[in-house]
Amino acid sequence: MVDLLSHLGGDLRRQLYDLAHAARIRTYGRAVYLRGLIEFSNICKQNCLYCGLRSGNKSLSRYRLLPEEILNCCREGYALGYRTFVLQSGEDDWYTTEKLVLLIAAVKQLFPDAALTLSIGERDDECYSRLYAAGADRFLLRHETASANLYRSFHPTMEYENRQDRLNALQRIGYQVGAGFMVGLPDQTAADLAEDLLYLQQLQPDMIGIGPFLPHRDTPLKDELPGTVEDTLDMIALARLMVPDALIPATTAMGTAHPNGRERALQAGANVLMPNLSPMAVRAKYMLYNNKICTGDESAQCRFCLEQRVKSAGFHVDMGRGDSLKHLSRS
Ligand code: SAM
Ligand code: SF4
Ligand code: FES
Numbered sequence: 370m371v372d373l374l375s376h377l378g379g380d381l382r383r384q385l386y387d388l389a390h391a392a393r394i395r396t397y398g399r400a401v402y403l404r405g406l407i408e409f410s411n412i413c414k415q416n417c418l419y420c421g422l423r424s425g426n427k428s429l430s431r432y433r434l435l436p437e438e439i440l441n442c443c444r445e446g447y448a449l450g451y452r453t454f455v456l457q458s459g460e461d462d463w464y465t466t467e468k469l470v471l472l473i474a475a476v477k478q479l480f481p482d483a484a485l486t487l488s489i490g491e492r493d494d495e496c497y498s499r500l501y502a503a504g505a506d507r508f509l510l511r512h513e514t515a516s517a518n519l520y521r522s523f524h525p526t527m528e529y530e531n532r533q534d535r536l537n538a539l540q541r542i543g544y545q546v547g548a549g550f551m552v553g554l555p556d557q558t559a560a561d562l563a564e565d566l567l568y569l570q571q572l573q574p575d576m577i578g579i580g581p582f583l584p585h586r587d588t589p590l591k592d593e594l595p596g597t598v599e600d601t602l603d604m605i606a607l608a609r610l611m612v613p614d615a616l617i618p619a620t621t622a623m624g625t626a627h628p629n630g631r632e633r634a635l636q637a638g639a640n641v642l643m644p645n646l647s648p649m650a651v652r653a654k655y656m657l658y659n660n661k662i663c664t665g666d667e668s669a670q671c672r673f674c675l676e677q678r679v680k681s682a683g684f685h686v687d688m689g690r691g692d693s694l695k696h697l698s699r700s
Pocket of ligand 1: 419459460489490491511550582583585622658
């Protein structure tokens with residue numbers, strides 16, 4: 370794998386993308402699933418070195434949407450056709466298990482035909498179980514990097530072993546689980562990226578989120594180089610080949626790194642887009658990295674912008690729940 374990664378370029382790279390594209394056509398055809406992303410709190414107790422929401426960033430203005438505001442975002446999203454809502458936040462303990470259970474139950478009662486995805490970081494088994502019992506279907510928790518050394522250097526407040534243990538717990542409980550990693554982290558080598566791919570092959574997640582590392586001006590990594598679109602495309606294509614039935618988003622970070630980054634990701638094996646449904650007033654405050662796209666665009670604008678982009682890349686939008694094939698074959 371390391372050898373392959375260090376020789377990728379020109380023809381070999383084109384062949385890799387073609388193989389990934391063929392694998393995606395065999396599994397999901399030309400469908401691209403849309404998920405409405407609601408960034409409901411930028412308050413975080415963790416201190417990941419790369420992230421603009423880290424607790425050590427004192428220049429960020431913090432916000433938290435209340436359950437009724439989140440439900441309003443879902444109402445708007447449902448009217449725009451979304452049938453998956455992704456609730457994402459920093460690790461914000463104001464949102465206790467009890468509050469989350471009530472929120473999840475309310476979303477599922479209002480929109481019984483929609484899938485609900487959580488991306489709220491690390492919690493204990495009991496919390497994950499109760500959120501699942503309340504109706505949450507899926508959980509995104511990137512492993513971030515499979516290298517113990519890199520993980521430890523970027524996560525002063527978290528444990529390498531615990532991250533992977535949490536992913537195992539989510540799978541055991543029954544969630545459709547999303548893992549994934551950043552490409553181009555400072556000091557990350559081809560061997561580290563190979564470890565990420567092998568970890569995914571072993572975990573067999575339902576979803577795989579891969580995006581370039583992009584620096585944020587108010588973090589310790591502010592002067593580091595960003596990850597490249599090409600390296601990230603390579604990882605997306607290899608992930609598609611190693612876990613062919615995974616759902617793989619063309620991430621917002623890809624769209625930020627290059628104007629056509631998301632389209633290129635779709636052509637290298639990605640098959641999901643996660644446009645923003647957060648209220649306009651808070652968009653710019655969920656700033657994980659500099660220059661994040663879509664912070665000034667209405668939810669409806671993003672919805673239709675993406676429809677055009679998907680078509681121009683040679684695919685079609687599917688507004689269904691878009692469950693993973695792995696999950697469908699399990700149930
Ligand atoms: N707090 C939860 C967690 O960490 O799992 C969910 C929200 S967190 C902001 C979502 C993802 O953003 C992380 O998994 C990380 O990979 C990504 N992210 C954070 N900072 C980033 C950066 N500077 N560049 C690219 N991706 C970043
Ligand atoms: Fe918090 Fe997640 Fe950002 Fe880490 S990546 S600081 S856990 S929001
Ligand atoms: Fe948000 Fe294009 S996806 S404006």
